[in-house]
Amino acid sequence: xxxxxxxxxxxxxxxxxxxxxxxxxxxxxxxxxxxxxxxxxxxxxxxxxxxxxxxxxxxxxxxxxxxxxxxxxxxxxxxxxxxxxxxxxxxxxxxxxxxxxxxxxxxxxxxxxxxxxxxxxxxxxxxxxxxxxxxxxxxxxxxxxxxxxxxxxxxxxxxxxxxxxxxxxxxxxxxxxxxxxxxxxxxxxxxxxxxxxxxxxxxxxxxxxxxxxxxxxxxxxxxxxxxxxxxxxxxxxxxxxxxxxxxxxxxxxxxxxxxxxxxxxxxxxxxxxxxxxxxxx
Amino acid sequence: xxxxxxxxxxxxxxxxxxxxxxxxxxxxxxxxxxxxxxxxxxxxxxxxxxxxxxxxxxxxxxxxxxxxxxxxxxxxxxxxxxxxxxxxxxxxxxxxxxxxxxxxxxxxxxxxxxxxxxxxxxxxxxxxxxxxxxxxxxxxxxxxxxxxxxxxxxxxxxxxxxxxxxxxxxxxxxxxxxxxxxxxxxxxxxxxxxxxxxxxxxxxxxxxxxxxxxxxxxxxxxxxxxxxxxxxxxxxxxxxxxxxxxxxxxxxxxxxxxxxxxxxxxxxxxxxxxxxxxxxxxxxxxxxxxxxxxxxxxxxxxxxxxxxxxxxxxxxxxxxxxxxxxxxxxxxxxxx
Numbered sequence: 060x061x062x063x064x065x066x067x068x069x070x071x072x073x074x075x076x077x078x079x080x081x082x083x084x085x086x087x088x089x090x091x092x093x094x095x096x097x098x099x100x101x102x103x104x105x106x107x108x109x110x111x112x113x114x115x116x117x118x119x120x121x122x123x124x125x126x127x128x129x130x131x132x133x134x135x136x137x138x139x140x141x142x143x144x145x146x147x148x149x150x151x152x153x154x155x156x157x158x159x160x161x162x163x164x165x166x167x168x169x170x171x172x173x174x175x176x177x178x179x180x181x182x183x184x185x186x187x188x189x190x191x192x193x194x195x196x197x198x199x200x201x202x203x204x205x206x207x208x209x210x211x212x213x214x215x216x217x218x219x220x221x222x223x224x225x226x227x228x229x230x231x232x233x234x235x236x237x238x239x240x241x242x243x244x245x246x247x248x249x250x251x252x253x254x255x256x257x258x259x260x261x262x263x264x265x266x267x268x269x270x271x272x273x274x275x276x277x278x279x280x281x282x283x284x285x286x287x288x289x290x291x292x293x294x295x296x297x298x299x300x301x302x303x304x305x306x307x308x309x310x311x312x313x314x315x316x317x318x319x320x321x322x323x324x325x326x327x328x329x330x331x332x333x334x335x336x337x338x339x340x
Numbered sequence: 341x342x343x344x345x346x347x348x349x350x351x352x353x354x355x356x357x358x359x360x361x362x363x364x365x366x367x368x369x370x371x372x373x374x375x376x377x378x379x380x381x382x383x384x385x386x387x388x389x390x391x392x393x394x395x396x397x398x399x400x401x402x403x404x405x406x407x408x409x410x411x412x413x414x415x416x417x418x419x420x421x422x423x424x425x426x427x428x429x430x431x432x433x434x435x436x437x438x439x440x441x442x443x444x445x446x447x448x449x450x451x452x453x454x455x456x457x458x459x460x461x462x463x464x465x466x467x468x469x470x471x472x473x474x475x476x477x478x479x480x481x482x483x484x485x486x487x488x489x490x491x492x493x494x495x496x497x498x499x500x501x502x503x504x505x506x507x508x509x510x511x512x513x514x515x516x517x518x519x520x521x522x523x524x525x526x527x528x529x530x531x532x533x534x535x536x537x538x539x540x541x542x543x544x545x546x547x548x549x550x551x552x553x554x555x556x557x558x559x560x561x562x563x564x565x566x567x568x569x570x571x572x573x574x575x576x577x578x579x580x581x582x583x584x585x586x587x588x589x590x591x592x593x594x595x596x597x598x599x600x601x602x603x604x605x606x607x608x609x610x611x612x613x614x615x616x617x618x619x620x621x622x623x624x625x626x627x628x629x630x631x632x633x634x635x636x637x638x639x640x641x642x643x644x645x646x647x648x649x650x651x652x653x654x655x656x657x658x659x660x661x662x663x664x665x666x667x668x669x670x671x672x673x674x675x676x
Contacts, residue, residue, distance in 0.1 A: 119544060142550055145548060145549070146550065149548065149549075150545070152544070152545065153541075157540055157541040158541035158542055160546075160560055160564070161564070162563040162564050163559075163560075163563075171546070171549060171551065172549045172550075175549060222549070226549065226550075
């Protein structure tokens with residue numbers, strides 16, 4: 060059981076431009092809590108700091124100020140506790156074509172984290188765990204011998220999910236896990252993630268720019284705009300009753316069939332009212 | 341979708357039974373898989389690669405076996421400058437030494453230089469290129485500074501200075517000097533490639549998974565550089581053999597040992613060109629040219645793996661992309 064808490068975390072990057080250097084505040088005083096069994100969606104446009112938050116959680120970057128608490132204690136960056144943390148928090152990357160090493164087989168990708176997590180496992184036990192992981196993400200056992208280039212995008216992303224699950228983590232960070240996938244297989248991968256989350260009681264940070272899937276799959280939604288959280292609340296509350304104008308803009312930008320149908324049903328009425336104002340929702 | 345394509349194929353070739361296509365499908369996939377596996381390790385066998393490998397293989401074989409079969413290359417006889425055939429396969433030098441025997445020893449000497457320089461260059465360039473780029477920070481700065489300094493030091497003059505400074509040069513010293521002056525270029529290439537691989541997601545994933553850093557470097561990054569390393573090594577071998585030949589021809593090479601360069605040097609000193617003794621200078625010169633060409637051919641095949649755009653760009657290949665004469669006629673008939 061791991062509870063992750065970000066408290067007033069700030070991340071600045073220095074941008075060098077010749078001799079001058081400017082600061083870019085990628086993440087601005089963000090605070091939230093990730094608990095097992097709950098899904099938190101992080102929504103925002105490109106460059107709003109979503110992936111930087113993921114990197115901070117994965118220890119690929121360190122916060123400029125503020126702190127990340129693990130079970131109430133400061134995040135360990137070295138030593139045995141850091142190793143334990145790395146096992147407890149895993150990540151699914153955005154690009155399934157870049158996140159698997161083209162040189163190695165699928166079996167290798169899954170066996171390494173298993174071996175690191177259970178150093179005492181025999182070769183056969185590791186192989187059994189690899190097959191078990193493949194089964195859990197609904198892939199055939201013979202995928203273990205294949206190379207990444209023989210797999211489709213959806214299959215690769217399933218492998219990436221299996222790899223993230225291999226160290227038996229408590230928290231999973233999914234950085235736009237379906238944005239590079241074909242629309243027709245997105246739902247399958249998302250449903251798989253949701254099922255696994257329920258089975259393992261995972262805490263999931265679901266990073267996306269798709270409000271519809273965020274509402275469908277998560278308990279809470281945070282809206283990120285230029286590095287700071289502008290709205291945070293239960294999923295339905297944020298979508299149906301957006302307070303901040305950026306959230307309203309996002310909600311309006313999402314395709315809403317009801318809204319369009321309503322417009323078609325009463326074209327004359329709307330025109331008579333004038334002003335081109337369409338009823339919302 | 342499936343049914344419509346089947347319908348059209350059956351419409352054009354009505355006799356084809358449905359069972360045969362179903363039977364062909366699984367066997368095709370079964371045949372395809374081992375091929376893809378093999379292709380990842382070795383370049384596809386093309387004419388270029390075949391010719392290159394066989395020429396280089398023959399020369400290496402000659403260098404390995406030749407010295408065991410021939411007699412002493414230094415024996416002086418009183419039959420100076422006899423042409424090929426009179427008891428000596430490639431004739432004799434001015435002092436009656438067997439040129440074929442000299443050629444066998446010279447091949448071995450030149451190949452030793454090539455292999456040693458190739459190995460040292462591989463070690464140095466991958467250490468300074470790979471490790472620097474992977475570790476980053478001031479290590480990278482220091483390593484690339486050193487690499488850049490080595491890069492701008494003019495190679496040949498330095499080699500000449502070093503070799504003229506040491507009076508008794510062994511073949512190993514010449515190899516070491518050549519290696520030290522030649523690793524910088526490939527270190528830069530490797531550094532650039534490592535920088536791009538280092539920030540790829542699969543390396544980040546390995547870091548997140550808790551892999552040790554040396555393991556990430558050796559298992560996740562290095563295998564993706566193998567084609568690049570191979571082509572760099574082949575290039576280093578060519579460079580070393582040519583460089584050594586140049587040094588020896590100037591009289592700055594290894595003393596007391598045979599290489600293709602020393603053979604040319606002695607041929608030049610013995611006025612073989614003016615005396616018309618082509619059998620003295622032609623064989624070592626020809627072997628240098630052939631070996632260089634063979635290694636270049638091998639290198640081109642490796643290049644095609646690194647950069648697939650180079651593949652299928654010859655005129656013959658491109659002509660094959662077009663329609664055959666029958667197809668063009670059929671197309672003309674249809675359109676008219």
